[in-house]
Amino acid sequence: DTDTESNSRDPTSLRTPIVAVLGHVDHGKTSLLDKIRGSAVIEGEAGAITQHIGATAVPLDIISTIAGDLVDPDDFDLPGLLFIDTPGHHSFTTLRSRGGALADIAILVVDVNDGFQPQTLEALDILKRSQTPFIVAANKIDTVPGWNVNEDMPINATYDAQSDRVSSRLDESLYKIIGNLSDEGFSADLYWRVQNFQRNVGVVPVSAMTGEGVPDLLAVMMGLSQRYMKEEMEIDVTGPGVGTVLEVKEEKGFGKTVDIVLYDGTIRADDTVVVGGQNDPIVTEVRALLQPRPLAEIRTESRFEKVDEVGAAAGIKVAAPDLGDAMAGAPVRVVRNRSLDEVVHEVRAELADIAVDTADEGVVVKADTLGSLEAMADALDEAEVPIVRAEVGDVAPRDISVASTAEDSKQQAILGFNVDTLSDAERRAESDDVKIFTDQVIYQLIEEYEEYVEDLEKAQQDTILDNIVRPARFRILPDHTFRQNDPAVVGVEVNSGTIQNNANVVKFDSNEPERVGQIKGIQEQGEDVDEARVGNRVSVAIDGPTVGRQIEEDDELWTEIPEKHAKILEQELTDEIPADELEALNMFLDKQRSRDPFWGK
Numbered sequence: 001d002t003d004t005e006s007n008s009r010d011p012t013s014l015r016t017p018i019v020a021v022l023g024h025v026d027h028g029k030t031s032l033l034d035k036i037r038g039s040a041v042i043e044g045e046a047g048a049i050t051q052h053i054g055a056t057a058v059p060l061d062i063i064s065t066i067a068g069d070l071v072d073p074d075d076f077d078l079p080g081l082l083f084i085d086t087p088g089h090h091s092f093t094t095l096r097s098r099g100g101a102l103a104d105i106a107i108l109v110v111d112v113n114d115g116f117q118p119q120t121l122e123a124l125d126i127l128k129r130s131q132t133p134f135i136v137a138a139n140k141i142d143t144v145p146g147w148n149v150n151e152d153m154p155i156n157a158t159y160d161a162q163s164d165r166v167s168s169r170l171d172e173s174l175y176k177i178i179g180n181l182s183d184e185g186f187s188a189d190l191y192w193r194v195q196n197f198q199r200n201v202g203v204v205p206v207s208a209m210t211g212e213g214v215p216d217l218l219a220v221m222m223g224l225s226q227r228y229m230k231e232e233m234e235i236d237v238t239g240p241g242v243g244t245v246l247e248v249k250e251e252k253g254f255g256k257t258v259d260i261v262l263y264d265g266t267i268r269a270d271d272t273v274v275v276g277g278q279n280d281p282i283v284t285e286v287r288a289l290l291q292p293r294p295l296a297e298i299r300t301e302s303r304f305e306k307v308d309e310v311g312a313a314a315g316i317k318v319a320a321p322d323l324g325d326a327m328a329g330a331p332v333r334v335v336r337n338r339s340l341d342e343v344v345h346e347v348r349a350e351l352a353d354i355a356v357d358t359a360d361e362g363v364v365v366k367a368d369t370l371g372s373l374e375a376m377a378d379a380l381d382e383a384e385v386p387i388v389r390a391e392v393g394d395v396a397p398r399d400i401s402v403a404s405t406a407e408d409s410k411q412q413a414i415l416g417f418n419v420d421t422l423s424d425a426e427r428r429a430e431s432d433d434v435k436i437f438t439d440q441v442i443y444q445l446i447e448e449y450e451e452y453v454e455d456l457e458k459a460q461q462d463t464i465l466d467n468i469v470r471p472a473r474f475r476i477l478p479d480h481t482f483r484q485n486d487p488a489v490v491g492v493e494v495n496s497g498t499i500q501n502n503a504n505v506v507k508f509d510s511n512e513p514e515r516v517g518q519i520k521g522i523q524e525q526g527e528d529v530d531e532a533r534v535g536n537r538v539s540v541a542i543d544g545p546t547v548g549r550q551i552e553e554d555d556e557l558w559t560e561i562p563e564k565h566a567k568i569l570e571q572e573l574t575d576e577i578p579a580d581e582l583e584a585l586n587m588f589l590d591k592q593r594s595r596d597p598f599w600g601k
């Protein structure tokens, strides 16, 4: 039989499911991946697991050795699991395929002591949106006080070896996690109680440190994939490769390269490929396909070894000319058996699919990958923050130019997710009064921006309030005329609102307003003051009227509110002014509107 391995394979075959690990910082994502890789290396006596670029493939027979009785290889025909090496929802959102997440399945790591944390919620949100099936690894069970370690054991065996006190402590933490999941709309249970993993989230207690529960974790992943994902794993292995750019990297001797995860077909060392770029799709010829060199050979000239062909699912480095504009998260497609135009068209359509809807006005958004840009756009959409421009890349001077032209000062802002700010952009931002926000956590970034907007609006309202005539209703006290006219000086009591110096004074004569004069001084107990609040008794000098003619003792007087001010007060500032002022305003409006129903509207 002279068939090469790839020829002897059935052209439709089952590919390896791609697994992503998510969770809050320090909950043990990296440790868990290391543990799985480490166990796989030991069980396979090195070499049986394949280190890919950016991913680790663990074949079925190794999984079955690690999982022992929990995985019978005869029950499965999926070839194993491909773990993405970079954990975190960042790489998860980057790694997208047409129509959703590239990862077929995810592990959400939650520290049993620490429970749900902000990034746990964010990861859940992303999983929900991308409709990715996942299981929860309730990690660090070995930290339950009094824990009796049974390295690499399945959970039921190690659980049985714990004292009642220890196991009930663990149960408590696990039920808390299950409760948290339910709060987020996921029906969850300990994995051995879950019948239907499509409807319920399985929680697997593990320790990334001791390996306890890792057999269960692998068994559940395998079972779930085999049961519910088999159809999606059916690919034409000889077909043209389709993948996603994980990272764009400068590599000595190769120039700009792209690390990709291939999820369909094959890529060959002599293929023409189309890669999504900042502007238009890049059409280029593969110069080399590179894999990490096995550990034993690492001392030789290059860290990489060239291969002729790779089939999905796999992580591979592609060296090719003209990759400078390639973007993390962009699609990669091999041109084979089809016209170049068709493939370019497809890549362009995929890019357009990811492209963020922008508005005529809004904030500028920058992110390091297409996927994270999309996640940012979704989150901003939810927060009802419009976007004027959304791009992959660091914050650059031209972003400042765009942001600085916003008419609304709260939109003179740039939100950068996982990006740097170029130093000339920073200088420019300062001189152009553009605010730059950057963070590694989407919800924190948006929260920061929202707080800023709130402060800005508060400050704006304060300035408006400073320039607006405030409502007041007051009464001239009997026997308190200190001067008849020029100006009239009378004692008054403020019934509601705030009297301000220089305000015009009106009196209503059967709902007809009559201006009687202007306040030219307020004194409280002999001291000059600028205003008098509700309940105060003060003397006011009113320029214009004569007591006994235009005004009388016991008269009810009002501060005259210009119609425009009344409108702003009623429509925008009712939450900002005190209740008594609002009362004065409403009474004033009632009087005006009994004469003209549209007054101040």
Ligand code: GDP
Residues within 6 Å of the ligand: 023, 024, 025, 026, 027, 028, 029, 030, 031, 032, 087, 139, 140, 141, 142, 143, 206, 207, 208, 209, 210
């Ligand atoms: P990541 O930020 O989610 O990738 O978390 P790491 O894997 O870096 O783990 C954070 C810390 O928790 C490290 O100090 C780990 O050694 C520790 N850690 C992770 N998993 C376990 C576990 O199962 N048990 C114990 N005791 N410590 C753990």
